[in-house]
Amino acid sequence: MQYMLLIYTDEAGMSTASKEQVGQMMAAYGAWTEAMRKAGVFVTADRLQPTSTAATVRGAGDKTKVLDGPYAETKEQLGGFYIIEVPDRAAATSWAARCPSVAFGAVEVRPVFAM
Amino acid sequence: MARSRSGRSDRCSAKGSQPLDENGAARDAAERVARRSYGKLVAFLAARTRDVAGAEDALSDAFAAALAEWPARGIPASPEAWLMTVARRKAIDAARRRKSGEGVADTMRMMAEELEEAAARAAEIPDERLRLMFVCAHPAIDANIRSPLILQTILGFDAAAVGSAFLVAPATMAQRLVRAKTKIRLAGIPFSVPGRAEMAERLEAVLDAIYAAFAEGWSDPAGIESRRRDLAGEAIWLGRLVTELLPDEPEALGLLALMLHADARRAARRSADGRYVPLADQDPTQWDGGLIEQAESALMRAASFAVVGRYQIEAAVQSAHAARRFSGYTDWPAILGLYDLLYARTASPVVALNRAVALGEAHSPNEGLAALDHAAEDARLADYQPYWAARAKLLAATGRIDEAGQSYERAIGLSSDPAVRLFLQERRASLAARH
Numbered sequence: 161m162q163y164m165l166l167i168y169t170d171e172a173g174m175s176t177a178s179k180e181q182v183g184q185m186m187a188a189y190g191a192w193t194e195a196m197r198k199a200g201v202f203v204t205a206d207r208l209q210p211t212s213t214a215a216t217v218r219g220a221g222d223k224t225k226v227l228d229g230p231y232a233e234t235k236e237q238l239g240g241f242y243i244i245e246v247p248d249r250a251a252a253t254s255w256a257a258r259c260p261s262v263a264f265g266a267v268e269v270r271p272v273f274a275m
Numbered sequence: 276m277a278r279s280r281s282g283r284s285d286r287c288s289a290k291g292s293q294p295l296d297e298n299g300a301a302r303d304a305a306e307r308v309a310r311r312s313y314g315k316l317v318a319f320l321a322a323r324t325r326d327v328a329g330a331e332d333a334l335s336d337a338f339a340a341a342l343a344e345w346p347a348r349g350i351p352a353s354p355e356a357w358l359m360t361v362a363r364r365k366a367i368d369a370a371r372r373r374k375s376g377e378g379v380a381d382t383m384r385m386m387a388e389e390l391e392e393a394a395a396r397a398a399e400i401p402d403e404r405l406r407l408m409f410v411c412a413h414p415a416i417d418a419n420i421r422s423p424l425i426l427q428t429i430l431g432f433d434a435a436a437v438g439s440a441f442l443v444a445p446a447t448m449a450q451r452l453v454r455a456k457t458k459i460r461l462a463g464i465p466f467s468v469p470g471r472a473e474m475a476e477r478l479e480a481v482l483d484a485i486y487a488a489f490a491e492g493w494s495d496p497a498g499i500e501s502r503r504r505d506l507a508g509e510a511i512w513l514g515r516l517v518t519e520l521l522p523d524e525p526e527a528l529g530l531l532a533l534m535l536h537a538d539a540r541r542a543a544r545r546s547a548d549g550r551y552v553p554l555a556d557q558d559p560t561q562w563d564g565g566l567i568e569q570a571e572s573a574l575m576r577a578a579s580f581a582v583v584g585r586y587q588i589e590a591a592v593q594s595a596h597a598a599r600r601f602s603g604y605t606d607w608p609a610i611l612g613l614y615d616l617l618y619a620r621t622a623s624p625v626v627a628l629n630r631a632v633a634l635g636e637a638h639s640p641n642e643g644l645a646a647l648d649h650a651a652e653d654a655r656l657a658d659y660q661p662y663w664a665a666r667a668k669l670l671a672a673t674g675r676i677d678e679a680g681q682s683y684e685r686a687i688g689l690s691s692d693p694a695v696r697l698f699l700q701e702r703r704a705s706l707a708a709r710h
Contacts, residue, residue: 195688263693
């Protein structure tokens with residue numbers, strides 16, 4: 161079964177991290193991704209540009225508006241995602257718990273709708 | 276089931292003029308007494324009605340009231356009588372509000388009658404918690420839910436608190452707990468302490484469930500999450516309870532000794548600035564000497580029965596590590612001998628891993644690696660962080676630096692504790708210096 165891990169972290173907090181901390185975090189992400197590949201659960205993943213680059217398209221009445229910024233202003237922002245293939249939710253959450261961002265934010269675990 | 280029970284980390288309404296920490300201590304003390312009394316009453320009611328969920332329902336409002344009132348007003352002289360009085364009133368009210376014939380009304384009426392009878396001898400309510408523990412860890416109950424079930428029924432932790440400890444969503448945990456309690460009722464699992472013939476096997480299941488709670492609590496050694504930190508303490512309390520109620524069971528004493536030894540090293544596992552400190556690098560003066568002595572005396576008493584078991588052997592390993600505080604060195608050959616014994620009994624992949632590490636220390640890293648290769652034939656180790664960390668250390672010791680780096684990489688990717696992850700990253704970086 162496929163699950164999406166949606167990674168939410170505080171962009172402002174991350175921008176104040178030292179170069180060393182960022183390096184450690186990137187290395188940890190590399191190791192986590194590689195561990196999932198070796199375990200045969202990795203499907204795909206991507207990191208997103210910060211929400212300052214986002215545009216949101218929304219219908220308003222019979223018009224369609226394009227707004228600058230993310231869909232919602234939140235304390236933590238969606239910064240990337242992984243899709244993994246695992247037997248059940250328990251396995252998905254245990255991989256999510258190993259995400260290096262868990263210590264600084266949250267990882268939402270969502271089953272992918274099977275088509 | 277809507278319950279107002281809450282874990283201690285949720286409640287921070289400090290009342291009165293006392294300083295905060297004193298207030299916190301009063302709250303903790305009140306909560307501890309409330310949990311003990313609650314568990315005793317749930318066990319008592321459940322043993323008489325065979326309805327665990329019904330017993331919890333009958334007591335839940337009273338328990339919530341105790342958690343709310345006792346910290347501010349003080350612990351009543353007879354906590355159990357207080358809980359029973361409130362619970363009886365609520366049960367009678369609930370039964371009255373509903374039409375007779377409805378299942379809930381019948382349950383509540385039955386509970387009210389039981390409470391009535393119990394109140395008559397409030398001074399001496401028989402302690403049925405041991406029976407309830409044997410029910411929770413019955414072979415008919417799924418092994419994964421036994422530990423959560425004990426934490427909920429004996430200690431009154433809600434599904435959210437138990438779920439967060441076991442990394443399971445609250446709704447899922449609640450559902451599993453309800454299912455298990457229904458099974459207890461429908462399958463007619465007997466509320467009894469097993470006889471001699473069955474004792475060893477049935478007790479092992481109870482001890483395993485307690486140890487599972489301890490291990491989950493232990494996975495948060497920094498104690499950042501108060502619920503988890505408490506969990507290890509609660510597991511030790513359950514371990515003590517079992518040794519009090521079954522004083523002549525060596526394995527129960529062995530488990531208690533094992534948990535106390537591990538707990539004695541809690542503070543030493545982190546440096547002042549929060550860094551992870553592996554056992555080999557820990558300063559023995561940081562270990563809790565009082566807890567080590569308690570552990571040693573439990574283990575000695577266990578040994579006096581001359582019936583060896585898994586928990587006693589594991590406690591003996593910890594005892595051998597603890598001996599470093601006097602001897603200044605670790606007796607690896609002795610530890611290896613204990614793991615040989617343990618592996619012969621359990622054939623567990625984790626024991627095989629620990630045995631390989633001991634072999635690497637006692638003999639040579641190459642022998643340790645060979646044993647580790649053999650252990651890795653069990654696929655369950657493939658995503659086990661300590662396996663890769665141990666492998667990396669042994670590879671580094673034999674000079675296979677590139678492979679050591681790859682193993683550290685795998686361990687880093689599999690760790691969920693930020694302090695451990697950083698420690699492994701530093702170990703990995705220090706390999707590069709050796710190139």
